[in-house]
Amino acid sequence: MNLFDCIISSFSSLIQHKLRSCLTMLGMVIGVFAITTVLAVSKGGKELIVSEFLTAGTNIVMAFNSQMETRTDKIACLTEDQVMAMKEIIPQVDDLSPVHFLQIPLKIKGSMKQITVFGVPENFFRVRGIKTSAGRIFTNDEVRRYERVCVVGRELFYDLFGKTKRLGQEIKIEGTYFRVIGVMGHKIEFGPVNINNAIGIPSSCAMRLLGSRDIYAVQFLAKEGTSVPLLKKRIKEHLRQIFGGKDNFDVHSVDEMLSMLDKVMGVISIVLGSIAAISILVGGIGIMNIMLVSVRERTREIGIRKACGATKDNILLQFLIESLALCSLGGGMGILASVGLVLIISMLFKTAFFISSLAIIIGLGFSCLVGIFFGVYPAYIAAKLNPVEALRYE
Numbered sequence: 001m002n003l004f005d006c007i008i009s010s011f012s013s014l015i016q017h018k019l020r021s022c023l024t025m026l027g028m029v030i031g032v033f034a035i036t037t038v039l040a041v042s043k044g045g046k047e048l049i050v051s052e053f054l055t056a057g058t059n060i061v062m063a064f065n066s067q068m069e070t071r072t073d074k075i076a077c078l079t080e081d082q083v084m085a086m087k088e089i090i091p092q093v094d095d096l097s098p099v100h101f102l103q104i105p106l107k108i109k110g111s112m113k114q115i116t117v118f119g120v121p122e123n124f125f126r127v128r129g130i131k132t133s134a135g136r137i138f139t140n141d142e143v144r145r146y147e148r149v150c151v152v153g154r155e156l157f158y159d160l161f162g163k164t165k166r167l168g169q170e171i172k173i174e175g176t177y178f179r180v181i182g183v184m185g186h187k188i189e190f191g192p193v194n195i196n197n198a199i200g201i202p203s204s205c206a207m208r209l210l211g212s213r214d215i216y217a218v219q220f221l222a223k224e225g226t227s228v229p230l231l232k233k234r235i236k237e238h239l240r241q242i243f244g245g246k247d248n249f250d251v252h253s254v255d256e257m258l259s260m261l262d263k264v265m266g267v268i269s270i271v272l273g274s275i276a277a278i279s280i281l282v283g284g285i286g287i288m289n290i291m292l293v294s295v296r297e298r299t300r301e302i303g304i305r306k307a308c309g310a311t312k313d314n315i316l317l318q319f320l321i322e323s324l325a326l327c328s329l330g331g332g333m334g335i336l337a338s339v340g341l342v343l344i345i346s347m348l349f350k351t352a353f354f355i356s357s358l359a360i361i362i363g364l365g366f367s368c369l370v371g372i373f374f375g376v377y378p379a380y381i382a383a384k385l386n387p388v389e390a391l392r393y394e
Contacts, residue, residue, distance in 0.1 A: 014325060017294075021326065024290045027283025028330025028370070029337065032363040035276035036338040039359040041345065042269040048349075049261060058258070059224075060128065061232055063239065063251045064099075064217035076248035077214035090238060092223055092231040097124040099217040100206040101193070104173050108159045115156065116198045117173055119206020125151075127221045128187075130195065135167045135182030143202040151182040153196040171199065174209045228253050277366065284370035287326055291319065291378035299385065306387035316383040323375025324368060331367030335360055 014021045065076055083098045100119035105112050124130075125137045138149050150171060152160070157180070161169050170177045178201055187195040207213050222231045232251050239249045295302070302315060335355070342355055 014322060020290065024287055025326050025330035025333065027286045028280065028327050028367055029283075029334040031276065031280030031283045032331040032334030032367050033337045033341075034279055034334075035273055035366070036335055036355055036359045036363040037341055038272040038276050039269065039362070040338065040342045040355040042265060042272065043356060043359075044342075044346075044354065046261070046265040049265075050258060058254050059222040059226070059228060061220040061222065061228065061235060061251060061253045062217065063220065063235055063249045065249055076243055076246070077216050078218065078242070080213055080215065082242060083215055083218055086218070086220075086235070086238060090231070090234045092226045092234055093220050094223040094226075095123060095127055095221040097121050097127060097219045098203065098215040099124065099193075099219060100203055100210060100214075101216060102174070102206065102210055104199075106160070106171070108156075116193050117201060117206070118193050118198055119201050119203040119209075121203050124219060125200075127219060130187055131185050132182040133185040135180070137182055138200075138202055143204050146204050146208065147202060148176060148178045148205060149181045149202070150178040151184050151200045152180055153184050153194070153198050154186055155196045156198065157183045173199070173201065176205075176209065178205075228255050232256075280366055280370055283330065284327070284374040287323055287371065288374035288378060291323055291375060292381065294322075295319070295378050295382045298382075302382055302385050303387045303389075306385070312383040315385075316379045319379035319382050320372065320375050323378070324371040327367045327371025327375075328364065331364045334367075335363055338363075 078098075080098065083096065087093050087096055097120055102117050102119075103114045104117055106115045107113075108115075121143055122138060122140045130137075132151065133154055135151070137151055138147065142149055150173075152171070160171070167180055167182070169180045171180060172178075178199075184195055184200070220231065220235065222228055232253055236247070236249075236251050239251070240247065243249075305315065339355055346354075
């Protein structure tokens with residue numbers, strides 16, 4: 001028997017027992033489907049989140065007092081002069097904007113909730129890359145004139161007014177009504193406030209409502225070509241000088257968050273991939289058991305083949321091919337099923353999830369290795385059968 005004969009014989013045996021072959025492959029289909037889907041979704045999800053962070057700007061640094069919500073006299077804060085001086089003192093700063101915060105109660109869907117209001121100059125939105133999905137951002141003139149206007153995060157606007165309401169609605173903030181002139185587009189959460197569920201008002205109005213010009217957070221824009229870690233270092237050093245060597249302000253950047261995200265997503269991918277790989281191993285054990293049953297059922301057939309001149313190597317190769325065929329076919333079907341699911345997920349979330357060539361290679365390669373590993377023992381049992389005893393087997 002040559003290699004071609006062994007292949008024909010192996011596939012003939014699989015076709016003869018269609019139901020058993022399909023059920024045997026099922027474990028491998030599920031295993032490969034799981035591992036390729038996990039790799040695709042984790043990679044696509046990571047790229048989706050990274051793209052959201054990139055829209056926030058990788059050259060943005062945010063410094064804020066993590067205790068600012070308590071607002072006591074002991075909480076460290078900056079003055080307007082100290083903030084504006086930082087633009088001159090730190091050469092890596094291209095632009096900056098102070099941020100004022102206050103919490104207000106708002107009735108949302110029948111219950112009272114605490115909502116963050118942030119007071120900023122006009123350049124805050126330009127530096128952060130925040131655009132409106134409806135309406136506009138307030139101007140510098142409106143900030144100087146203490147105009148009672150505001151922009152609202154998209155999620156909060158829908159919660160307050162529904163998707164059918166137009167701009168021009170009013171929101172009561174500390175007893176003063178502010179007219180909604182814009183709805184901020186979706187933005188990834190970065191810094192002490194979630195833009196999607198907050199209200200932005202002119203910084204002049206915020207200071208008047210607070211009765212204070214104290215600043216608890218500052219947003220910095222790094223100059224083009226400037227190292228963001230270097231800017232963070234310089235900001236930290238300068239803030240320590242202001243507060244007598246104390247680290248009263250936390251300083252974070254988008255790059256830092258991306259690095260953390262990369263590590264977290266890497267760990268998640270490894271854990272989920274390992275769980276999926278276990279299902280492939282379980283499928284391999286099932287294939288080995290079925291192959292052992294097959295050897296027992298075909299003992300007389302093996303004896304006849306040996307009597308007709310088939311060598312141990314021929315028998316070994318035939319059963320190995322059967323095991324490999326079951327695993328590779330199951331792996332291929334698992335990948336096809338995974339492609340279908342990923343396409344459905346992409347359409348539902350309206351984003352580009354895709355199965356990389358690496359995921360396909362890993363899925364098919366692992367399934368083939370499992371087929372060889374778990375097929376060797378049944379093939380060895382079949383190859384070492386004594387032809388005389390095999391022919392006598394009933």
